[in-house]
Amino acid sequence: NAGVTQTPKFQVLKTGQSMTLQCAQDMNHNSMYWYRQDPGMGLRLIYYSASEGTTDKGEVPNGYNVSRLNKREFSLRLESAAPSQTSVYFCASSLKGWGGTSPANEQFFGPGTRLTVL
Amino acid sequence: GENVEQHPSTLSVQEGDSAVIKCTYSDSASNYFPWYKQELGKGPQLIIDIRSNVGEKKDQRIAVTLNKTAKHFSLHITETQPEDSAVYFCAASTGTASKLTFGTGTRLQVTL
Numbered sequence: 699n700a701g702v703t704q705t706p707k708f709q710v711l712k713t714g715q716s717m718t719l720q721c722a723q724d725m726n727h728n729s730m731y732w733y734r735q736d737p738g739m740g741l742r743l744i745y746y747s748a749s750e751g752t753t754d755k756g757e758v759p760n761g762y763n764v765s766r767l768n769k770r771e772f773s774l775r776l777e778s779a780a781p782s783q784t785s786v787y788f789c790a791s792s793l794k795g796w797g798g799t800s801p802a803n804e805q806f807f808g809p810g811t812r813l814t815v816l
Numbered sequence: 817g818e819n820v821e822q823h824p825s826t827l828s829v830q831e832g833d834s835a836v837i838k839c840t841y842s843d844s845a846s847n848y849f850p851w852y853k854q855e856l857g858k859g860p861q862l863i864i865d866i867r868s869n870v871g872e873k874k875d876q877r878i879a880v881t882l883n884k885t886a887k888h889f890s891l892h893i894t895e896t897q898p899e900d901s902a903v904y905f906c907a908a909s910t911g912t913a914s915k916l917t918f919g920t921g922t923r924l925q926v927t928l
Contacts, residue, residue: 702859757915804862807861808859809857809858
């Protein structure tokens with residue numbers, strides 16, 4: 699099993715450009731998440747998908763859109779990139795959403811995408 | 817919403833010593849507290865978690881304690897080794913239709 703995979707690993711954009719970050723998991727998980735990680739701020743939730751066909755906003759959704767393409771894939775799109783979106787982006791998945799505290803709620807993270815917006 | 821504070825932001829210990837990282841949370845309804853380890857260039861990985869019906873949990877050299885009255889929980893690493901060097905994040909969740917709120921991270925360096 700590859701677990702959670704993300705592409706690309708690195709990306710440099712100019713202000714106003716658009717791009718899509720790809721995420722896929724092969725663990726048959728139901729829930730998937732996108733976080734951003736900034737120095738001194740920990741991980742902040744951008745969007746999540748509790749199950750295939752559903753998506754919801756997290757803590758910092760402005761400037762982003764998501765698509766749960768199927769059970770395996772969850773993409774994050776920046777329509778018009780801004781320097782404030784320079785960050786490391788992590789995708790994660792869990793068997794269940796956080797409606798509970800069982801081991802099925804453990805979130806598995808991908809290796810991250812380092813995005814720089816000039 | 818939930819707010820999680822984590823201290824210290826950096827911690828340097830000698831190999832073999834113990835390390836303690838502390839977190840406080842604000843939402844008394846939180847009942848799930850995981851700890852993640854993030855190695856350089858990788859995503860966070862769950863190393864231990866605790867639920868509010870227990871006060872302490874151990875797994876070999878790592879342990880987590882929870883004080884619900886004071887709303888704080890701590891990670892304890894004994895007999896530290898160089899491979900323990902990483903960034904550690906605490907998090908909290910109410911578990912029901914709620915998100916994980918992460919602390920700001922602690923960079924642990926274990927020196928020889």
